Amino acid sequence: MSDGKLDPRLRFLQEESAAERAELAESIRLRPAGRARGVVSIEVLLRCRKAPGTKVARSVERKLEALGVTVLSVVEGPAFVVSGSVPVDQLDVLLEEDWIEVIEASKQLFSELDLSGADVGVRPLQTVVPTVRGRNVLVGVIDGGIDFRHADFRLPDGTSRIRFLWDQSAASVAGGRVPFGREHTKADLDAALRTVPPPVPIQHDDPGGHGTHVAGIAAGNGRRSNGQFMGMAPDAELVIVAARSDAGTLGESTSAVAACRYIVDRAQELGRPIAINMSLGNNGGGHSGEMPLETAMDNLARLPGVVLVKSAGNEQTWRIHASGTVAQGQTVRRQFESSGNNTQQDVLEVWFDAADRIGIAVQAPGGPAPGVNDFVLPGNMNTFQTSSDNRVRIDATTVDAGGTGDVRAVVFIGRGTAPRIQPGRWSLHFRGDQITDGGFHVWIERTARGGGGVEQSRFTTVDNDPTCTISIPGTARWILTVGSYVTRFDNDAALGGLSRFSSRGPTRYGLRKPELAAPGEAIVSVLSSASQDEPFVQGYTLMPGTSMAAPHVTGAAALVLEINPQFTCDQVKQVLAQAARRDGAAATAPDDNWGSGRLTVQRAVELARTVQFPVVSNVTVTGAKLAWETDTPTTGAVRFNPQQRRMALGRTVGSQASLTPGVQHEIDLAGLPPATYHCEIIAFTTGLEEWQTVEDNEGQHFTVTVPPPL
């Protein structure tokens, strides 16, 4: 018998006589589920390991019921989390089962449902006058939709808290202001919600439940649970975009740009600041913020009062990334495994510096090693059929992807005329024909992950590189990207530790990502009435993922914007980073796993009240000299790169500093090798807390030409 897995309060109850149990349960605030013939049952939460006989939810349910447990719900993750009730007399029987790892009383559970809010320190802000609850701030959510009828998205008078809802899948209406789909205003939603006179129905729901859950974390007001499951910014109003979803997807890169534009336009119309949440992504790109979608996000993130928050992604356990260096004349290999049930197209993105001439070849499992002529060089493309009738296309014709000076080669492996992609180990070969740097990165693009993810290929454990796994557009430079840590026992990860699935940084150009970590495992939030998810309690359900971490930060950003509606995304990012806790497992922060550490909201709001970001003005370029002024004494630096797009993405070739505090600064770049440099200026405050302002001429940079010596 294992004593360690039993909640001590249950042990206490178990040791009491049967006659006294009901009273004791009440006195120690356990939740009796019932009493029949003198037997007291208690609501419990169980964590059950996947083992022979307990690999699927149904078998877990059956086995538990045979042991006397009345099962309410089973939530699958790396382990199963089961809620239900059990007679106290049966606890010993459960303890004998080694696949049952934890037995916890539900009273503790019910208080833990609120744990993430408590962990990030938001509750005092919501309850202690003067409260900070997101008043006069908007929260935008781009996701699968929302259960707008749920009480948590309604005001006490029953009307909607949603100002606008753009349903991108709905049939278009002539004369509407959205380019496709249909827009519903608050007036439309209120008309649909009213009971007298008869409501005007709106055809919108959220069958996936993801968007509703995310919106509940960011801004649910907890009305249905009397505040127990209140979100981060319960007084904020909402602008929702329901993305077109199909076959496991959640919108596309193009509709996400249109969604962001729409949300920011509505916020500007209303004269309100907005924090926008995106708990979605993919792996198709170079992971340094160079994709057009990411540029669009960065463009919007420059606006005052606009904060964009993106989930880091859950790619860490999927082995999506490999990297390496190839020397001139050398060939290196990276292998990935295709499962036996891969009916989708595998897509691999290969990125390297265009100064290098690297040939790429693909070898199917059991196929012949590539010959000299099988390597596809930058500027070229090749399509061939494998002996298993799969179709392989290597397209290396993009030699200056997005103006970055990088080669983007994409390898498509399709079923061809075969029923599936050939199972086994595929090899990517990289041949260094002409090498300056030699570094390369490869990502496996994400596909729909049904059936336990068996469809998607992944790199071998030997070739897997666990860094640079942030999902796109989370690699955009100016937006805020959020990883996940554990505040519940649901997963195998230790309490307080980083979630095993949480994607890691940095970007391919070495920029730190994610910027922050927030609770993202087994988070309880609003349950969409149209979804098939199991309720955890009425009206609420439990989901894991960085999808759930991001809206904690989105809501926190809304609270910071309530204090100062003019903050930019970068300024909110700095406030949240400065406030972040680095305790326990987060002591390694700042790093590319945790970012600056754990979200700490109350401290962030305190900082937001007092922080003064320096203002940079009067920038002049004279010859190779850059000069500028600041409104308060600062130190400063100039970062530069001859390639403008790389500079825009935060990749520098060097920097020079001006370390004497003052309001006037001048840096002479004359000592650099002759070239035209694209520069940004950074002004640093000189107090105990360092705040900075990056002045980059609205993304156009300051151009300094260093002439050759006379």
Add this chain to the structure above:
Amino acid sequence: MSGGNSWGQKLDPYSRLQLDDGLPAAGVDVTVRLDISDAEAARELEQAGLKVHAQVGDIIVGHVANSTDLGHIAELACVQEVQLARPFYEDRNAPSGQED
């Protein structure tokens, strides 16, 4: 093959594959990166066959009804690159099946 055209360089590999395989009858959504951000560029794109959905600075998204128009769009001097819409997926964690 689209990659062999002078404008083919401006298309991303997904667009090239789609063009070579034949665009879906319903057309495709694309993202366009402009060399410069101005209203005139959006008009030029409209004339070339892009139904503009939104513009954010130098980035424009919209719908292209047929493959010929995709080439017309890529040929414009103001266009730096054209990318086909790529699907997104929710970041709710799904068991990976092969936990490391």
